[in-house]
Amino acid sequence: MTTSATTTVPYTELAATVRGDLILPGDSGYDQARAVYNAMIDKHPAAIARCRDTADVITCVRFARQHGLEIAVRGGGHNAAGFGVWDGALVIDLSLLRSTTVDPDGHTVRVDAGCTWGDIDHATVAFGMATPSGFLASTGVAGLTLGGGIGYLARRFGLTVDNLLAADVVLADGTFVTASENSHRDLFWALRGGGGNFGIVTSFTYRLHAVTGVYGGLLGYTVDRAVDVLQAYREVSADAPDRLALYAGLVTAPPAPFVPEHLRGQRVAGVIPVYFGAADEATRVLAPLLAAAPPVLDLTKPMTYREVQQLTDGLNPPGMHHYYTAEWLHGLDDQTIEEVLAAAANTPSPFSVIVLKRMGGVTGRVAADATPFWYRDAAYNLDVHAQWAPGSPPGQHIAWARAIRQAAQRDSAGGGYVNFIGGDQGHDRVRAAYGGNYARLARVKAAYDPDNFFRVNNNIPPAVPSGNGGRGDR
Ligand SMILES: Cc1cc2nc3c(=O)[nH]c(=O)nc-3n(C[C@H](O)[C@H](O)[C@H](O)COP(=O)(O)OP(=O)(O)OC[C@H]3O[C@@H](n4cnc5c(N)ncnc54)[C@H](O)[C@@H]3O)c2cc1C
Numbered sequence: 001m002t003t004s005a006t007t008t009v010p011y012t013e014l015a016a017t018v019r020g021d022l023i024l025p026g027d028s029g030y031d032q033a034r035a036v037y038n039a040m041i042d043k044h045p046a047a048i049a050r051c052r053d054t055a056d057v058i059t060c061v062r063f064a065r066q067h068g069l070e071i072a073v074r075g076g077g078h079n080a081a082g083f084g085v086w087d088g089a090l091v092i093d094l095s096l097l098r099s100t101t102v103d104p105d106g107h108t109v110r111v112d113a114g115c116t117w118g119d120i121d122h123a124t125v126a127f128g129m130a131t132p133s134g135f136l137a138s139t140g141v142a143g144l145t146l147g148g149g150i151g152y153l154a155r156r157f158g159l160t161v162d163n164l165l166a167a168d169v170v171l172a173d174g175t176f177v178t179a180s181e182n183s184h185r186d187l188f189w190a191l192r193g194g195g196g197n198f199g200i201v202t203s204f205t206y207r208l209h210a211v212t213g214v215y216g217g218l219l220g221y222t223v224d225r226a227v228d229v230l231q232a233y234r235e236v237s238a239d240a241p242d243r244l245a246l247y248a249g250l251v252t253a254p255p256a257p258f259v260p261e262h263l264r265g266q267r268v269a270g271v272i273p274v275y276f277g278a279a280d281e282a283t284r285v286l287a288p289l290l291a292a293a294p295p296v297l298d299l300t301k302p303m304t305y306r307e308v309q310q311l312t313d314g315l316n317p318p319g320m321h322h323y324y325t326a327e328w329l330h331g332l333d334d335q336t337i338e339e340v341l342a343a344a345a346n347t348p349s350p351f352s353v354i355v356l357k358r359m360g361g362v363t364g365r366v367a368a369d370a371t372p373f374w375y376r377d378a379a380y381n382l383d384v385h386a387q388w389a390p391g392s393p394p395g396q397h398i399a400w401a402r403a404i405r406q407a408a409q410r411d412s413a414g415g416g417y418v419n420f421i422g423g424d425q426g427h428d429r430v431r432a433a434y435g436g437n438y439a440r441l442a443r444v445k446a447a448y449d450p451d452n453f454f455r456v457n458n459n460i461p462p463a464v465p466s467g468n469g470g471r472g473d474r
Pocket of ligand 1: 037072073074075076077078079080082083084094113133134135136138139140141142143144145146147148149150151195196197199200201202316322419420456457458
């Protein structure tokens with residue numbers, strides 16, 4: 001692509017070398033290329049390189065090093081903090097890298113790092129298989145995987161990182177390695193939750209699982225019953241089998257035909273059960289929940305995996321402003337329920353939601369130091385997602401989200417989920433998200449990125465300013 005911008009950095013050289021487009025300020029398409037999922041983010045990168053292949057990524061890294069440029073790395077562009085773009089940076093944009101290869105006999109899928117989870121579900125469901133992911137099709141596989149990855153399959157098959165078998169990575173010095181249990185083991189450990197701190201992943205290989213019968217949907221309750229509903233959710237979810245994912249929360253009922261008229265536009269309490277198994281088993285497993293908290297709206301039924309993955313798409317319209325925060329909880333005592341619900345009342349935006357995810361199952365049986373994902377023994381993830389239309393001042397929405405997290409502190413396990421840390425939450429939140437794994441992450445960072453080249457992220461500065469001697473490249 002030709003550009004009209006003038007700059008002291010010889011971007012024309014880069015444009016001539018890469019196969020993808022190099023988009024500069026003033027080029028048509030610049031504003032579209034710098035936009036990310038969170039419409040509140042308004043960053044102006046110096047250049048955006050839309051890479052076509054791994055060679056482009058290597059070229060960009062070497063060019064940035066040679067000219068002392070700051071870089072940002074964009075996968076799906078979904079991160080609420082907006083780390084996929086950055087003021088004055090060279091954005092290494094992977095969003096055109098979208099191919100997927102399923103090995104049905106080996107039960108694996110290899111995916112390019114620009115894929116979204118919608119791409120992966122599309123590729124694998126055709127073979128009756130899936131790998132654990134998030135719950136929104138437009139989320140990028142790269143950022144989600146590198147932070148851990150929590151979704152409906154987490155109790156059944158573990159986190160996304162528990163199913164990662166290998167990653168191809170361009171390192172800070174522009175070299176390329178494959179990290180797995182057999183190669184660059186320290187790097188492979190760090191990539192399974194340590195975020196974009198260690199290199200640019202160009203492809204991921206995941207283990208696949210057969211996913212056939214699925215039963216799930218939404219149970220709706222008037223908001224005045226929210227305390228009873230969360231108490232029943234707590235009791236029933238404590239004994240849930242691994243096959244059952246159980247989410248609970250507060251949302252605004254959409255004006256959809258399946259919602260009774262008196263609930264449309266109202267705040268409602270909701271429970272999402274997703275059972276991976278036969279319908280008759282599912283109804284047996286869900287009976288105690290329905291008895292303890294009879295819903296006014298029961299939309300549960302046999303579903304395909306793809307339908308389940310799209311259950312909440314309607315709650316996440318495009319073009320909104322977002323602020324995320326989250327906390328790991330050991331429990332959910334009555335006082336926490338009361339205080340969280342009090343803090344969540346009078347939400348300044350009908351689009352904002354709080355969601356409790358019951359953890360445990362396979363995720364909880366992995367050792368806390370097996371990957372950087374520390375809070376394996378947490379009972380719940382409390383995820384507070386403030387979402388509002390452009391034009392509304394952000395302060396009230398951010399304050400609402402923070403107050404809810406604060407209200408849950410009595411049951412806090414000590415930190416939050418790194419993929420739900422908003423941009424301004426400070427380094428202490430990043431450190432707390434890694435608990436006892438932080439020091440090892442900082443050591444791996446020192447071995448693989450001693451200059452903190454990869455720093456536009458939830459950053460883990462290197463433990464010591466050393467060379468590459470400490471790499472675990474066995
Ligand atoms: C509406 C919504 C729903 C969500 N749902 C879930 C969910 O169900 N489960 C869950 O676990 N999380 C969920 N998330 C959080 C999500 O995992 C993070 O926002 C994640 O960062 C998104 O990844 P991305 O590639 O789309 O983001 P990007 O903004 O592109 O990147 C995020 C971070 O990863 C780095 N990065 C991106 N690609 C690469 C790469 N190839 N190599 C190295 N570093 C890279 C970036 O530099 C940046 O620091 C959700 C977020 C939103 C906004």
